Amino acid sequence: MSDEKIKDEMPQNFLFDFSEQTEARRFLWQSYISNRISSAYLFTGQSGVGKFVMAMEFIKFLKCPNRTDGTYCGECNSCRTITNWNNPDILILFPMPSTVWERENLLQQAYEDFRNSPYMRPAFSKSTQILLNMIRDVQHFLATPSTLSGGKFVIVADAHKMNKQAANAFLKTLEEPPQDAHIILTTDRAESLLPTILSRTQILRFRRMSTAQIVQNLVQKHNFSPELAERAAKVSEGSVAAALQFVSADFSEIRDNALGIFKCAADGDLVSLWEWANSAPSNSDYLVNILKILHSLARDTSAYLSGAEILNSDSEKIISSAAGKLKTFENCLELMHNIQNLRSDSFHNPQYKLIYGAIVSALENSFGE
Ligand SMILES: [Zn+2]
Numbered sequence: 001m002s003d004e005k006i007k008d009e010m011p012q013n014f015l016f017d018f019s020e021q022t023e024a025r026r027f028l029w030q031s032y033i034s035n036r037i038s039s040a041y042l043f044t045g046q047s048g049v050g051k052f053v054m055a056m057e058f059i060k061f062l063k064c065p066n067r068t069d070g071t072y073c074g075e076c077n078s079c080r081t082i083t084n085w086n087n088p089d090i091l092i093l094f095p096m097p098s099t100v101w102e103r104e105n106l107l108q109q110a111y112e113d114f115r116n117s118p119y120m121r122p123a124f125s126k127s128t129q130i131l132l133n134m135i136r137d138v139q140h141f142l143a144t145p146s147t148l149s150g151g152k153f154v155i156v157a158d159a160h161k162m163n164k165q166a167a168n169a170f171l172k173t174l175e176e177p178p179q180d181a182h183i184i185l186t187t188d189r190a191e192s193l194l195p196t197i198l199s200r201t202q203i204l205r206f207r208r209m210s211t212a213q214i215v216q217n218l219v220q221k222h223n224f225s226p227e228l229a230e231r232a233a234k235v236s237e238g239s240v241a242a243a244l245q246f247v248s249a250d251f252s253e254i255r256d257n258a259l260g261i262f263k264c265a266a267d268g269d270l271v272s273l274w275e276w277a278n279s280a281p282s283n284s285d286y287l288v289n290i291l292k293i294l295h296s297l298a299r300d301t302s303a304y305l306s307g308a309e310i311l312n313s314d315s316e317k318i319i320s321s322a323a324g325k326l327k328t329f330e331n332c333l334e335l336m337h338n339i340q341n342l343r344s345d346s347f348h349n350p351q352y353k354l355i356y357g358a359i360v361s362a363l364e365n366s367f368g369e
Pocket of ligand 1 (some may be wrong): 066067072073074075076077078079327335
């Protein structure tokens with residue numbers, strides 16, 4: 001092997017926390033080693049797999065004057081200011097209500113929340129967008145040269161949330177990127193971005209994380225006990241954000257709700273099911289999570305019937321009673337399929353009452369036979 005070849009090979013420790021995102025890491029390493037850092041990247045893949053966090057790590061690496069092998073030093077001025085989110089050469093944007101963007105104290109709080117939990121997004125009571133004024137800030141930010149070495153960077157998290165004016169303004173920035181400026185967009189809905197934006201970015205696809213990597217992340221970065229990490233990771237569908245949500249108070253209330261619904265269905269208690277459908281909140285987080293947990297319970301019922309491992313190991317009693325009613329693997333698959341269809345329906349402007357009714361009908365059909 002020539003010396004050149006050895007030098008080009010990606011070191012093991014490059015973006016090591018994301019060791020499973022092999023293609024994305026290789027691509028970024030090649031950009032770096034060949035001195036061709038793109039003016040715009042799009043990191044796409046389901047939420048909670050580390051797109052945003054990896055973008056920050058990559059920037060930290062690029063801007064560290066003491067980087068060796070595949071990693072940054074973590075101690076220099078550049079590394080420290082990036083860790084603290086106050087590096088003058090980095091601008092971070094994420095969706096928020098306009099009322100938060102316009103109020104300095106609320107804005108500070110939102111940034112603080114995001115920095116403390118970068119796999120999640122800050123929770124707001126109003127709907128969120130990436131606003132035109134935020135994109136104007138990007139243009140203003142990129143108009144001046146970088147303060148420290150290594151160029152200027154903008155990260156736009158959940159870029160599909162740009163409203164129409166913001167997307168059009170942003171396109172202008174992408175068309176004429178200032179020298180030494182780099183933009184990283186992240187999204188779990190690439191199909192919602194303007195085709196003209198997609199065509200001007202280098203697209204890097206992120207995969208779901210393995211249970212083992214999520215457990216490692218939860219234990220090392222989020223101080224979970226190994227037991228809790230294991231339980232949360234198993235129901236996370238490959239997402240650290242979903243695993244973190246698993247232990248939040250709100251989520252555990254919704255989960256209890258979903259377990260109750262599944263139990264009522266197995267017990268044939270239709271009165272309680274319809275009572276629930278008629279009073280369930282018109283809230284997309286609630287709906288999405290109910291469907292997710294019901295899907296996972298139907299999946300566990302099929303696993304129970306075939307002797308495979310149950311993911312919701314704390315709910316074996318409910319699952320075994322559901323298995324007694326559903327009887328066959330095929331019935332479980334049909335229920336999973338119906339719930340999955342409702343999950344797709346619930347993404348865009350859900351008609352809550354209709355979907356809750358459809359959930360009860362699907363359960364009634366499967367369990368009633
Ligand atoms: Zn450093």
